Amino acid sequence: NAGVTQTPKFRVLKTGQSMTLLCAQDMNHEYMYWYRQDPGMGLRLIHYSVGEGTTAKGEVPDGYNVSRLKKQNFLLGLESAAPSQTSVYFCASLFTGANVLTFGAGSRLTVL
Amino acid sequence: AQSVTQLGSHVSVSEGALVLLRCNYSSSVPPYLFWYVQYPNQGLQLLLKYTSAATLVKGINGFEAEFKKSETSFHLTKPSAHMSDAAEYFCAVEAGTYKYIFGTGTRLKVLA
Numbered sequence: 444n445a446g447v448t449q450t451p452k453f454r455v456l457k458t459g460q461s462m463t464l465l466c467a468q469d470m471n472h473e474y475m476y477w478y479r480q481d482p483g484m485g486l487r488l489i490h491y492s493v494g495e496g497t498t499a500k501g502e503v504p505d506g507y508n509v510s511r512l513k514k515q516n517f518l519l520g521l522e523s524a525a526p527s528q529t530s531v532y533f534c535a536s537l538f539t540g541a542n543v544l545t546f547g548a549g550s551r552l553t554v555l
Numbered sequence: 556a557q558s559v560t561q562l563g564s565h566v567s568v569s570e571g572a573l574v575l576l577r578c579n580y581s582s583s584v585p586p587y588l589f590w591y592v593q594y595p596n597q598g599l600q601l602l603l604k605y606t607s608a609a610t611l612v613k614g615i616n617g618f619e620a621e622f623k624k625s626e627t628s629f630h631l632t633k634p635s636a637h638m639s640d641a642a643e644y645f646c647a648v649e650a651g652t653y654k655y656i657f658g659t660g661t662r663l664k665v666l667a
Contacts, residue, residue, distance in 0.1 A: 447598070474653050483564060485645060485659035486599075493653070502656070533598055537653055542587060542606065544655060546598030 445469050449534050449547035456524045456554045464519040464550050466534030474537035475517040476501075476544070477509060479530040486533065492517055524554045557582045557650040559629075561658035569666045574618075574633040576661045578646030581627065587649040588629045590620055591657075594642045602644070605629060616640070641665045 447468045456462055466475065473494050478486040478501075488501030492511040506528060508520045517536075521528060531551050535544040562577040580586055587606050591599040603614025610622045616639075620631045631644060646658040 476655070478657070483659060485561075486657040488654070488656065491654065501654075535598075539653060542604065542649070542653075543601050544591075544599070546600070548596075548598050 447534055447536055447545050447547035449532075449550045451550060452548070453551050454553070456521075456552065458525060458554060460524050461520070461522050462524065462552075463521075464532055464534075464552075466517045466519070466536075466547060468515055468517075468534075468536040468545070470536060470538065470545065471514070472536035472538055472545070473514070474539065475511065476535045476537070477507070477517065477519045478533045478535065479503065479528075480533060480549070481530050489519065489532075521552075524552075526554045528552065529554045556656075557586055557648050558656055559588070559646045559648045559658040561646050561661050563661050564659065565662050565664065567664040567666060568636045570638055571635050574631070574636045574640065574663065576631040576644050576646075576663065578620075578629045578631065578658060579627050580629060580646075580648050582648065585622070585624060588620075588622065589647040589649075589655070590614065590618070590629075590631050591645045591647060592642050593645065593660075599645060602631070636663075636665045638665050638667065 476491040477489040490509040495514040534547045589604045590602040593599045605622045613619045650656040
């Protein structure tokens with residue numbers, strides 16, 4: 444049981460480039476989330492999804508887009524990367540029966 | 556909007572000493588509250604959660620937290636610190652149905 448898998452684990456981008464982070468979960472969870480973690484700021488919610496085909500904005504959605512075409516996958520896209528998007532990104536999924544988030548190992552993104 | 560505030564971004568304790576990590580919440584109604592732990596280069600994992608069943612909540616690895624409505628607090632404690640407790644700890648609140656907001660984190664250092 445792999446849980447929540449994030450790819451890639453590391454990526455370096457130049458300003459203006461685009462990329463997509465992939466989150467996959469094999470636990471049949473309905474809810475999925477994308478957070479970014481920055482020093483001194485904790486985890487901030489970017490976008491989340493309450494089910495296949497649905498997405499919603501979190502605390503810091505600007506500059507990001509998401510898609511949930513399949514229940515097991517939640518994609519986070521950066522259309523035009525900026526240095527301010529240098530961060531560690533965490534995906535999580537939720538087992539609603541226990542109200543517990545399961546996190547992936549993180550994706551470290553550097554934008555030069 | 557519901558939020559949590561963690562006092563102290565860094566806490567150092569000696570091995571065997573009491574661990575106290577502080578979290579205060581802002582909410583007009585008793586919220587669901589959580590403590591998560593992040594070990595180096597890993598995702599977050601649940602330590603414990605408060606869901607109104609009992610004000611004193613016991614979690615994994617000997618940690619516990621007490622919900623105090625009068626103080627709007629949910630501080631995390633452990634009677635005797637171990638070197639393996641060195642990690643970053645995050646308090647979180649359910650700010651909407653299955654929408655989770657995290658605090659800024661407290662990094663715990665355990666001194667030999």
